[in-house]
Amino acid sequence: MGLTIIQKILKAHTDDKTLRDFVHAKVDFCFGNDITAPLAVKAFNNAGFDKVAYPDRIGFICDHFLPARDKTAANNVKLLRDFSQKYKIKHFYDINNCGIEHVFNIEAGLVQPGKLVIGADSHTCTYGGIGSASFGVGSTDLAVAMHTGKCWFKVPQTIKFVYKGKMPKWLSGKDLMLATIGKIGVDGALYQAMEFSGPVIRKLSMDDRLAMTNMAIEAGGKAGVIEPDELTYKYLKVVQGSKFKFNKSMEKLYSDKDASYSEIIEIDVTGMSLQVACPHLPSNVKPVESLKKIKIRQSVIGSCTNGRITDLRVAAKILKNRKVKKGVRTIIFPGSYAIYRQAEKEGLLKIFAESGCIVSSPTCGPCLGGHSGILDKGESAIATTNRNFIGRMGSPESFVYLSSPAVAAASALTGNITHPEELK
Amino acid sequence: MIIKGHAHRFGNDINTDDIIAATYLDSQDPKFLGSKCMENIDKDFINRVKPGDIIVAGKNFGCGSSREHAPVSIKGCGISLVIAESFARIFFRNAINIGLPIIELKDAFKIKEKDLLEVDLSRGIIEDVSTNDKFSTQIFPEFLQEIITYGGLVSWVKGQGVTK
Numbered sequence: 001m002g003l004t005i006i007q008k009i010l011k012a013h014t015d016d017k018t019l020r021d022f023v024h025a026k027v028d029f030c031f032g033n034d035i036t037a038p039l040a041v042k043a044f045n046n047a048g049f050d051k052v053a054y055p056d057r058i059g060f061i062c063d064h065f066l067p068a069r070d071k072t073a074a075n076n077v078k079l080l081r082d083f084s085q086k087y088k089i090k091h092f093y094d095i096n097n098c099g100i101e102h103v104f105n106i107e108a109g110l111v112q113p114g115k116l117v118i119g120a121d122s123h124t125c126t127y128g129g130i131g132s133a134s135f136g137v138g139s140t141d142l143a144v145a146m147h148t149g150k151c152w153f154k155v156p157q158t159i160k161f162v163y164k165g166k167m168p169k170w171l172s173g174k175d176l177m178l179a180t181i182g183k184i185g186v187d188g189a190l191y192q193a194m195e196f197s198g199p200v201i202r203k204l205s206m207d208d209r210l211a212m213t214n215m216a217i218e219a220g221g222k223a224g225v226i227e228p229d230e231l232t233y234k235y236l237k238v239v240q241g242s243k244f245k246f247n248k249s250m251e252k253l254y255s256d257k258d259a260s261y262s263e264i265i266e267i268d269v270t271g272m273s274l275q276v277a278c279p280h281l282p283s284n285v286k287p288v289e290s291l292k293k294i295k296i297r298q299s300v301i302g303s304c305t306n307g308r309i310t311d312l313r314v315a316a317k318i319l320k321n322r323k324v325k326k327g328v329r330t331i332i333f334p335g336s337y338a339i340y341r342q343a344e345k346e347g348l349l350k351i352f353a354e355s356g357c358i359v360s361s362p363t364c365g366p367c368l369g370g371h372s373g374i375l376d377k378g379e380s381a382i383a384t385t386n387r388n389f390i391g392r393m394g395s396p397e398s399f400v401y402l403s404s405p406a407v408a409a410a411s412a413l414t415g416n417i418t419h420p421e422e423l424k
Numbered sequence: 425m426i427i428k429g430h431a432h433r434f435g436n437d438i439n440t441d442d443i444i445a446a447t448y449l450d451s452q453d454p455k456f457l458g459s460k461c462m463e464n465i466d467k468d469f470i471n472r473v474k475p476g477d478i479i480v481a482g483k484n485f486g487c488g489s490s491r492e493h494a495p496v497s498i499k500g501c502g503i504s505l506v507i508a509e510s511f512a513r514i515f516f517r518n519a520i521n522i523g524l525p526i527i528e529l530k531d532a533f534k535i536k537e538k539d540l541l542e543v544d545l546s547r548g549i550i551e552d553v554s555t556n557d558k559f560s561t562q563i564f565p566e567f568l569q570e571i572i573t574y575g576g577l578v579s580w581v582k583g584q585g586v587t588k
Contacts, residue, residue, distance in 0.1 A: 022567035035449040039492055042452050047578040065450060072450040122490040122514055138492040138518035140577050148581060152517075152567070186437055187484035191513050220484060222513055281437060368446035368489070389441040389488060391464035 002256025004158040006193045006223055009133035009253075013116045024152050028115040030145040031059035031091070033101055033364075034066060036120035038076045039139035041083050044146060052087045053149035059091035059110055060084060061101035064364045066094075069371040099336025099362040102126040102214065102304035106236075107338050109243025113228045113236075113250050118142070118151050122217045123304050123386065128193075129206065129213035130236060131228035131253045136217060156222045157262040158193040158255075159184075163200035165270035170420055172314070173208025174306055174384065174404040176200070177215045178275035180267065182285030190220035192262060195255065200269050201226060206235040207308040214305045215386050218282040227254045239338075274419060276382075277402035280390045288407055291417040298381035299324075299412035300393075301405050302333025302360075303367045306384035309339050309346075311405040316348040318409040318420050324356035325415035331366065331373045332359045357412070369394045382411045425545045427505050427525065429476040432469065433537040434462075438481050439488035440515065444497040446489075457493050458500025475502035478543070480535045482508065486515025495524045505543060507532050507550065520568055523576035529561045 003011065003019070013025040032040050037060050052058060060080040068074035077094060084092035091110060098104045102123050105111050113131035118124065120142040127134035137151065145151045161180060181188070194216045201209065209226050216224025226232075228250065236244040273287030301307075301315050312334060324330045332352050334340040340362060343349050352359050366373030367385040375381055375398035383393065388400035401417060410420040442465045444457055451457055462469040479485075479498065485508035486494060495518045498506065505525045509532045519526045525545055535541065539554040550559040563569065574580035 021565065035446075036490060036492070038450075039452045039496075043578065047582070070450075076450055120490055120492075122488065124490075136490045136514050138490055138514060138521055140492060140521040141517065144521075144577050144581050152571075152577075186487055187510065187512070190484065190510060217488075217514075220487060220512055368441070370446055387439075387441070387488060389439045391445055392441050396464040 002258035004255040004259045006133050022154055024150055027118055027145050027151050029057050029110055030118045032120035032142045033064050034062040034076050035064045036139050038079050040142035043140045043143035049147040052146045055088045056090055058089045058146050061093050061098050063100045065370050066363050100304045103335030107239050109240040114253050123214050125216040125224045126214040128223050128225035129210040156193045158195050159189055160195045160261045160264045162198035162266045164198050165268040167269055170406050172404040173211040175275040177212040178277050178285050181219045181283050184219055186281055186283045187220040193223040194221040196226050205310055207310040211305050274407055279388050279399040288419045294417045296382045297379040298329040299408050300331050300366055300383035301408050303385040305386045306405050307333055307335030309342050312343050312348050315405045315409040316351040319355040320351045322413050324412045328412050328415050330357040330412040332357050334362050336362050366393050382408045384408050427543045429478045431478050431480045431535050431539045434481040436482035437484045440491050440494040443494040449493050454496050454500035457497035461497045461501040470501055473501050476504045478541050479503050479506045480532050483510045485511050487512035490514045492518045495519045499524050520571055521577040527561055531559050
């Protein structure tokens with residue numbers, strides 16, 4: 001019996017000849033952020049560990065509560081800086097030299113196709129979009145992986161999704177993923193990997209692919225993965241520069257023809273509406289046309305899901321020479337400083353400023369109700385982020401609608417949830 | 425190990441933002457995190473919960489973020505065990521890793537709020553003392569049992585002598 005791409009990568013990281021149900025595998029890169037890594041450091045110290053196995057395979061990417069929203073947030077960053085100095089951890093990144101971890105880690109070449117990656121952040125599943133086996137874990141997992149270089153895994157089964165048909169105008173990877181989560185539910189892929197395939201995926205941009213794998217966790221998935229192809233390697237050459245080196249072993253990064261899947265689900269995208277996930281679950285998905293009456297007080301464009309350059313280009317295309325509706329707070333969060341600078345170079349930041357948006361520094365900020373865009377009781381937001389749970393962006397009595405950058409930008413202009421084609 | 429406590433009922437898809445809101449994640453203190461447990465969905469929960477009590481929930485408990493603060497918060501407010509129809513995977517591994525007992529029970533929906541439960545963890549037997557119902561559940565695979573027996577991942581790693 002053949003193996004799926006995820007099983008292949010896991011197997012390559014163990015000493016076992018055959019793949020068992022549970023493996024204790026070598027990890028190529030492990031990381032945490034300014035909220036999960038301090039807890040890992042605490043677990044590390046409490047355990048009495050006094051060495052890290054591989055200082056160059058550990059990363060601390062500070063992105064959640066930055067720029068430090070208060071003294072505690074500042075102290076957590078300091079704690080990570082001090083720990084990094086003590087254990088010679090090279091990949092410590094404070095705010096102005098990184099960005100949101102799942103955007104930055106790819107740009108910095110810290111994750112690569114075929115690598116086994118764990119991160120103390122649930123959206124670590126993003127890197128499956130470039131062909132890594134990447135899994136979100138907890139802080140104790142990170143502490144132990146820092147010390148031993150290893151992590152335990154249950155080898156997952158895989159659901160294969162095959163996307164076919166003709167992509168309608170404005171439809172994005174985000175819409176495909178929201179439709180998928182709507183179809184299978186928030187636990188539809190529980191404990192399993194989600195493999196996205198088919199002719200539609202092959203034509204999809206890398207930024208769109210990453211938006212899909214990013215949200216695998218929202219269907220309960222252990223990983224989201226797309227077999228790498230020419231486009232993947234071309235993309236990595238551009239964003240990683242000399243840090244990306246193609247090697248022969250990457251040619252084996254595909255699921256075998258006789259690999260076993262728990263299920264194969266076909267999705268026809270022809271005529272698919274733009275998708276919006278309504279409060280309070282990412283699976284509560286409705287076509288954008290049915291939500292015209294929903295008024296919004298805030299529009300958030302960015303995050304580890306949709307803060308990449310093509311996302312900002314789409315938003316800028318819609319916002320150009322138009323003004324944001326009075327009273328709608330429109331906040332753009334580029335995913336990283338590289339993207340921020342690229343957006344500046346392309347004139348996108350100017351478009352945003354002229355249309356009445358504000359451009360924030362790259363941070364997780366409002367996505368998790370941390371800072372820089374918190375909702376009050378009774379307020380609604382349209383957001384290109386990934387979760388709309390109760391209280392996710394602030395008050396437990398606020399409402400978050402998840403959409404693509406195109407819908408979030410169009411809605412910022414009208415103050416209601418809006419399809420971009422409806423704009424005059 | 426026998427656990428005895430009253431049930432606190434929760435529904436399906438209880439996510440980690442429900443368990444502990446993100447704004448509190450800059451703390452690593454179990455007592456503080458415990459005092460904010462379930463704040464977004466049930467403000468009164470921490471006033472009702474007594475040491476040793478048990479959370480009983482539906483499907484996909486702990487979905488959402490990877491924050492280990494969630495099981496830490498549950499432990500911190502005095503909960504001794506979480507029974508759910510199913511668990512989201514990162515919450516599942518976090519609970520095992522930090523030594524918060526969890527049980528997967530398809531019939532969890534039969535247990536009602538305030539029922540007194542007596543649970544034999546090693547045999548996977550749950551007795552609802554209030555209704556005289558008895559449930560048995562599959563115990564975890566050997567690999568996980570081992571980590572559970574050690575009381576969590578750190579002790580397991582130390583016990584195994586796993587270094588490189």
